[in-house]
Amino acid sequence: MSDQENPPAGAASLHRAAFIAVVGRPSAGKSTLVNRICGHKVAIVSPVPQTTRNTVRGILNRDNCQLVFMDTPGIHDSEKSMNRKLKDVASRALSDADLVLYVVDSTRAPGKEEEAIAGLLKRFREKTFACVNKTDARESDPARARVFLSEKLPGLNAFDLSAETGSGVDALVSALITNAPPGPEYYPPEYYTDQEPVFRIAEVIREKVFLHTKDEVPHAVYVDYTSHHMLPDGTLVYEGDLVVERETQKGILIGKGGAMIQQLRQEAERDLEEIFPYPVRLSIKVRVDPNWKRNDALLKRLIQ
Ligand SMILES: Nc1nc2c(ncn2[C@@H]2O[C@H](COP(=O)(O)OP(=O)(O)OP(=O)(O)O)[C@@H](O)[C@H]2O)c(=O)[nH]1
Ligand SMILES: [Mg+2]
Missing domain, CATH: 3.30.300.20 (K homology (KH) domain)
Known part of the structure; x- marks a missing residue:
């Protein structure tokens, strides 16, 4: 083997790790997606918007990679004290994250709320991946969601998927692993959540x-x-x-x-x-x- 063919020392065991903020409108399917990726019920799920009230961490462990997903409350514009606090939780997760997953519900037309979230994500565009979710649903219109994304956040990597059935999720996870920065694991590899x-x-x-x-x-x-x-x-x-x-x-x-x-x-x-x-x-x-x-x-x- 020539020198050029030799991998750099340590490359085979290069470990990657990322904190990934999962954000989007209430009921977009963020918690369902985190549960699907982690293979455990880490976060609670219901059809009622604003089910999630905390940053709930779900962990995916793979050989040489650990992804820590921060599921957040749906971003909803309202001046009520509780809603403001829920929005602050999501904003903090965005700042803390290495990567961002923006979950869009393809069954709903993007309106003012979706535009506000896309606006919020502009300055995180470099580290953001979009999920066009609920593609299994009869009312799903992935093309509409993609047009919205290309208008508001051009150049974003977008994945059509169904958090419910799992279709399209593997491709997203592979992209996240590839883009995770090198670093040691944050949690022991047997952890899938850090919740008490x-x-x-x-x-x-x-x-x-x-x-x-x-x-x-x-x-x-x-x-x-x-x-x-x-x-x-x-x-x-x-x-x-x-x-x-x-x-x-x-x-x-x-x-x-x-x-x-x-x-x-x-x-x-x-x-x-x-x-x-x-x-x-x-x-x-x-x-x-x-x-x-x-x-x-x-x-x-x-x-x-
Ligand atoms: N058909 C379909 N339904 C989905 C999918 N993902 C989530 N849902 C449903 O959408 C509803 C909301 O899902 P959640 O995962 O709680 O959504 P969320 O974004 O975490 O919501 P908040 O915590 O309220 O912000 C639930 O009824 C889920 O079963 C999907 O891929 N397909
Ligand atoms: Mg939730």
């Missing part, structure tokens, strides 16, 4: 509320963790409150004869069985705090 168990439990409970209630109720809820302990048989007992803003919402969450809260609890416990190697038993009460969304210290703790 009590946070994940609260999120799964909140997902069930998002899936089974409507109108303003999902947005009126947060999960207030109280405590947890392990029983001698290895069951984890989690205690917490579902906090709502009004008595009527409390009535909805409890349901007739407690039917709703029981359904939420049972479904969450079933999901948690898949996530943890031990059974989780939930003890949840419903409580009213009409002012929780005006409590700045609480919002700071809940939305980060």
Whole structure:
């Protein structure tokens, strides 16, 4: 072998690592995509916009590469304190990231909200990849999304895909790996998320509320963790409150004869069985705090 054919020393084992911010409109499919790529349910998913309220990290480990996805709250323009904080979370992730995934919902016409996000991404264009998502859906119009992208962010690398079915996702992941900067891994290779168990439990409970209630109720809820302990048989007992803003919402969450809260609890416990190697038993009460969304210290703790 000549010198020219010899790879540079260490090239074969060059390790790459990237923090990747996943941004887009509410309900574009960001969390579904992160779950699909990581192969685990890292982030909760529902049809209700603004399901995600935190930066949720999902990790993909491959030989010589670690990609850390930062799933963020959907960017929604509104002056309400909570919405402003959700937008700040996404903006911070953009600044922190090595690469950016911009998820566009191909089933919806891009309007003012989409334009505002594209505008926000202009200064990150060099490190941004676009996903034209939901191509499996009957109403999908990928061409419309691509025209929008080429007008607003010309030259962007765009991938048609379905986070739901997985089609097109491998090509995106390959491009991300190729573009990840050289660097050591940030987390041990067996990690697929860095979330604390009590946070994940609260999120799964909140997902069930998002899936089974409507109108303003999902947005009126947060999960207030109280405590947890392990029983001698290895069951984890989690205690917490579902906090709502009004008595009527409390009535909805409890349901007739407690039917709703029981359904939420049972479904969450079933999901948690898949996530943890031990059974989780939930003890949840419903409580009213009409002012929780005006409590700045609480919002700071809940939305980060
Ligand atoms: N048909 C179809 N539906 C999808 C796809 N990806 C996501 N969805 C659905 O779109 C809805 C929103 O998905 P999420 O992953 O929660 O969206 P998100 O962007 O994280 O939303 P927020 O956290 O609210 O900003 C859910 O009902 C998903 O099942 C897809 O590729 N195809
Ligand atoms: Mg989400």
